[in-house]
Amino acid sequence: MNGADKLCDVLLVNGVDVCFANPGTSEMHFVAALDRKPEMRCVLGLFEGVVTGAADGYARMADKPAATLLHLGPGLANGLANLHNARRADTPVINVVGDHATYHVQYDAPLTSDIESLARPMSQWVGRVETASAVRRVTEEAYVASVSRRGVSTMILPADAAWGDAEPEDLTPVEVPAAATSSxxxxxxxxxxxxxxxxxxxxxxxxxxxxxxxxxxxxxxxxxxxxxxxxxxxxxxxxxxxxxxxxxxxxxxxxxxxxxxxxxxxxxxxxxxxxxxxxxxxxxxxxxxxxxxxxxxxxxxxxxxxxxxxxxxIGASSAKPALNRLTQGELEEPTGDLTPDSIGRALARRMPENAIICDEAITSGRAFGQLAPGIQPHDHLSLTGGAIGIGIPLSVGAALARPDQKVILLQADGSGMYTVQGLWTQARENLDVVTIVYSNRSYAILQGEMRNVGVNQFGKNARAMLDLDRPDLDWCLMARGMGVEAGRATTIDEFSRLLDAALSNKGPFLIEAMI
Amino acid sequence: MNGADKLCDVLLVNGVDVCFANPGTSEMHFVAALDRKPEMRCVLGLFEGVVTGAADGYARMADKPAATLLHLGPGLANGLANLHNARRADTPVINVVGDHATYHVQYDAPLTSDIESLARPMSQWVGRVETASAVRRVTEEAYVASVSRRGVSTMILPADAAWGDAEPEDLTPVEVPAAATSSxxxxxxxxxxxxxxxxxxxxxxxxxxxxxxxxxxxxxxxxxxxxxxxxxxxxxxxxxxxxxxxxxxxxxxxxxxxxxxxxxxxxxxxxxxxxxxxxxxxxxxxxxxxxxxxxxxxxxxxxxxxxxxxxxxIGASSAKPALNRLTQGELEEPTGDLTPDSIGRALARRMPENAIICDEAITSGRAFGQLAPGIQPHDHLSLTGGAIGIGIPLSVGAALARPDQKVILLQADGSGMYTVQGLWTQARENLDVVTIVYSNRSYAILQGEMRNVGVNQFGKNARAMLDLDRPDLDWCLMARGMGVEAGRATTIDEFSRLLDAALSNKGPFLIEAMI
Missing domain, CATH: 3.40.50.1220 (TPP-binding domain)
Known part of the structure; x- marks a missing residue:
């Protein structure tokens, strides 16, 4: 066995059995090792921001880390924004970042970069596997740090540590110190x-x-x-x-x-x-x-x-907490214009039991959020770190972790474009996700912020940077181009019909709501 | 005037008059300042990898830097992979990365991160504007470093340095030391x-x-x-x-x-x-x-x-260099299957004068490369740093810098998905780019590398990570979803007809070649 085999075994024995991946040449021995472990579920993202955001969504719902497989400094860099969100969510994630063989780094080959410097800002723990014989120790450290400190561990795996010989040994799960209470x-x-x-x-x-x-x-x-x-x-x-x-x-x-x-x-x-x-x-x-x-x-x-x-x-053990009352059944079917408000009401009326809401609606989600206390109990996953582009990846990870729960993704259009490639992974893994795109053709939050700084008339350059029109995005075409069925709603009736259909079926569906 | 106004003025007086941008809240004063300068051309990318890759393509063709506008650590992180390529191409780029107001950093707000640590691996020069009064000095340093050392300068602009008062003054272009010869x-x-x-x-x-x-x-x-x-x-x-x-x-x-x-x-x-x-x-x-x-x-x-x-x-001034002979006219029209080879020949026969080839064809570009010496003189822009996802952004920047030259983008499908959002910028700016997508539905280069490490039979996990099928991507739908006209070719005849049409028109067009 080689170091890459050992790495897979240590992950598996500790219950890490999902690997979100986008590999490159320096990780080929790790890919070959993963291929020898069918019990590891490998999920491809067509961009590393999908990979890391999915790992975040997975861990939020599975309460255990997934591994990621990233290609050198640039591959890690592409995943950093969603690792930033994971860090702010205190989500356990174990990144495996390939690097050149140790002896090759000195030649400053084109893909060489300072991986540690890139990793540190978004990681609680950073380590490097020096040789194949160090794989077990470093992987266990990465795992324990990730779980006990609830954070992102980034483990750098040089190609020669992956392909080098490793001793077979009996592996057991590593002990994770129990979390202490406050003093x-x-x-x-x-x-x-x-x-x-x-x-x-x-x-x-x-x-x-x-x-x-x-x-x-x-x-x-x-x-x-x-x-x-x-x-x-x-x-x-x-x-x-x-x-x-x-x-x-x-x-x-x-x-x-x-x-x-x-x-x-x-x-x-x-x-x-x-x-x-x-x-x-x-x-x-x-x-x-x-x-x-x-x-x-x-x-x-x-x-x-x-x-x-x-x-x-304080002797409150028998006190009665104030609980939210179920008011979903009292909501009236919205009529009139298609707006964030009517969408919020249409969705709230239809909320299935035990759903997962992934929320990157930004300015458009407020109406639904206000109704949320009165609807069926659900999990709400939010954008924790402010780095946009988490919505679609988060839905991928959450749906993988909880195949029996319906995932409903509230997605602003500007943020959705950041990691639009994640729709393909929804399709490939046939994930049960309804994506609602609030298509307002603008960075609406920034238009509000411009007004906050006293600018009310937008000139050529402000419009160039804050509008998303000219041309309008067609989310249905993009979704179908990546294998996800989609429908466009221009009225609230159309929206409600599409949502009914999407909720009654399994598998990915995207609704483009032209608000 | 404020610090952001001063920054715009210093850029403009030094000839930096294109800004590729994706702003956020902390950059609103800079956006407002840009809006007061219509002579600055602001170009929106729907993801920062588009922004930085376009700045690279622009500088390669314009021989001067563009500015980028990036939102805090995560915005910079999203642009790092293409900055890595720019660094390896020795391309001058001036990044303006917004940061929180100086006094706000201590509170570790959700979007706070160590921007310097992220910037350094991909930048030759990193600096921070401490106050509005330092804007001119720091901007000039960033500019000179970028031009004289041919590299990426990353300038961090805290919000209070942007909104703080700056003294109006007469600005003149800064002197850039001339490049020395070898000793x-x-x-x-x-x-x-x-x-x-x-x-x-x-x-x-x-x-x-x-x-x-x-x-x-x-x-x-x-x-x-x-x-x-x-x-x-x-x-x-x-x-x-x-x-x-x-x-x-x-x-x-x-x-x-x-x-x-x-x-x-x-x-x-x-x-x-x-x-x-x-x-x-x-x-x-x-x-x-x-x-x-x-x-x-x-x-x-x-x-x-x-x-x-x-x-x-060595007294060679009157020697006669061996020049490539024009053989384009001797090439026969390819027939038979649609393959990288037949595509290469069909394109080579049709090469217009003075075109720009942006080349991220990876495994599919070899045939065209072999014919290149005999075809019409052209500019060839390559993937210098190995970080995939540069093709579409590079085409955006090159076409902006040289509106009178036809840009032909040779794009592998796997790499193209990394920054597919750049197609929208092609459409918005009506750029004269023909994109040829070599659709082989796989990371073909990695399949070759797997064979190099001795794996010839791919199991479930290797196929999951190295194939791009299940579902197949439909590039025509994705392109049209972003406003770019597109056509699919399944035979070399279809390909040649689409290419003839694309070359005889102006504006963006995408050909999906099902090889």
């Missing part, structure tokens, strides 16, 4: 705050937004009068019957207003909320200046147990 | 080698492959008996009436054989040729071990004058 002092501090009579916000992210953790947070809120907020996260178990929680709004002014009254903020899963961007005269931090923050830990923390400890510390 | 000692050493009676290879790259430089190299070769070779370069002025020169073959075995007999290699424009990849038991360097290398300088060198000095040093 007793911190928990007591939070409990005291909740009992202080002051206005308290509990701001949740990551695994604190899963059903069970939310239940406990809901009890704490019910017993203490604290208010619950969510930050953008890998996965929010949302909808009717689940604990009511408000998102921290994206627009800075709205976020500041929503949080203005609080004297204490208890944060779990992520640090204090900050503004996506700076604006002249606006604050960077969203909490009021006098608000005290108590941070109970990030993704590496056992958030469920921390919430349980806090709940029992 | 007299080196030139004498090369001259002595040429007169030694030993077998000498002259290996040219970059600006040494332009018409005038090639003429001089041809005289040197004619007078001395040395043999001329080319390495993959930004732009090779190729074809009939130009000096005959052989490319160093891509496959290592062929390259080693082609260079086996040489005792001395004189290299201009690039260092000694090295293998793209390492293979067990194969050398990394392509020259024989006993061959002496004389390197006369890279892209920063005045290669034309260096060749002139060498030519006069």
């Amino acid at each position: 007793p002092e911190k928990i007591r501090e939070a409990a005291a705050a909740l009992k202080s009579g002051k206005r308290v916000a509990i701001i949740l992210a990551g695994k604190a937004l899963r059903k069970e953790a939310l239940e406990i947070a809901g009890k704490i809120a019910a017993a203490s009068g604290a208010e619950l907020f969510s930050q953008q996260s890998d996965r929010h178990e949302r909808g009717a019957g689940r604990v009511a929680i408000r998102p921290v709004p994206y627009p800075v002014g709205m976020a500041v207003a929503a949080l203005a009254e609080f004297e204490i903020a208890i944060c779990l899963g992520k640090g204090v909320p900050v503004a996506f961007f700076a604006y002249p005269g606006m604050p960077s931090q969203l909490l009021p200046a006098q608000c005290k923050a108590i941070e109970l830990g990030g993704a590496e923390t056992n958030l469920l147990e921390t919430l349980e400890l806090l709940c029992s510390e | 007299p000692e080196k030139i004498r050493e090369a001259a002595a080698a040429l007169k030694s009676g030993k077998r000498v290879a002259i290996i040219l790259a970059g600006k040494a492959l332009r018409k005038e430089a090639l003429e001089i190299a041809g005289k040197i070769a004619a007078a001395s008996g040395a043999e001329l070779f080319s390495q993959q370069s930004d732009r090779h002025e190729r074809g009939a009436g130009r000096v005959a020169i052989r490319p160093v073959p891509y496959p290592v075995g062929m390259a080693v054989a082609a260079l086996a007999e040489f005792e001395i290699a004189i290299c201009l424009g690039k260092g000694v040729p090295v293998a793209f990849f390492a293979y067990p038991g194969m050398p990394s360097q392509l020259l024989p071990a006993q061959c002496k290398a004389i390197e006369l300088g890279g892209a920063e060198t005045n290669l034309l004058e260096t060749l002139e000095l060498l030519c006069s040093e």
